[in-house]
Amino acid sequence: MNSPLKDVRQPRQSGAAVVEFALVLPIFVLVLYILISFGVLFYAQLVVSRAATDGARALVVLPGVSSLETLTETQKDSIKQQVINSLAVSLAMTADSGEYAERLALLQSEVLPRIRVDGGGCGTDGAAGLVRVEVRFPYDLVRILPPITLPMVGSVGGGLFDTLTGCAVANL
Structure with a gap:
């Protein structure tokens, strides 16, 4: 038996899904944005560090180099x-x-002027016989997603990592 009272007591759920979706979507998009941005940043940092290491390896195999002064x-x-x-x-x-x-x-135009080959260590003063290869890479060259501005938070993804730095030391 269909009672009109039964229909009145059951709450209508048709609009609740839309409201829940509207509340969850921005959070989901923000998490997705952060994951993609961090992944690109992490990969780019690994590549920059690897490039500095490749430069230090190239330094070690150069003929006739025994110290920074002979370079x-x-x-x-x-x-x-x-x-x-x-x-x-x-x-x-x-x-x-x-x-x-x-x-x-x-x-060649953006990064080459930011590569240093000099004496010293990475994060320390270094010791005699050490040659540092340091690469400063502008993050804007690999940025996939633009920075976004959130209410009550401010800018996300912009300005925090303007330059990625990779450093390697060769012991001669």
Whole structure:
């Protein structure tokens, strides 16, 4: 028997799903944004550190280099080029960076001036016989998602990591 009273007592649920979806969607999108941004940042940091390590390895195999003082500018340029090649091969840059030759040209102009080959250590003063290869990489070259602004939080994903730094030390 269908009683009109039974229909009145059952609450209508048709609008609740829409309200719940509207409340959960922004949180889900924010978590997804953070996961993607952190993944890109983490990968880019690994690549920059690897490029610095490749530069230090190239330094060790250079003939006739026994100390920082015996390192010529041509040899420093060779080490810097090794770092650039390592970045160009392994870095997933933004879509507008194009093919390998275009990435290489972009890295030559943006990153090459930020590579240092000098004495010292990473995070310390260093000791005699150490040569540091340091790479400072602008994060904007690999940023996939733009920074977003949230109410009561501010900007998320912008300005926190403007420059990624990779450093490696070769013991000569």
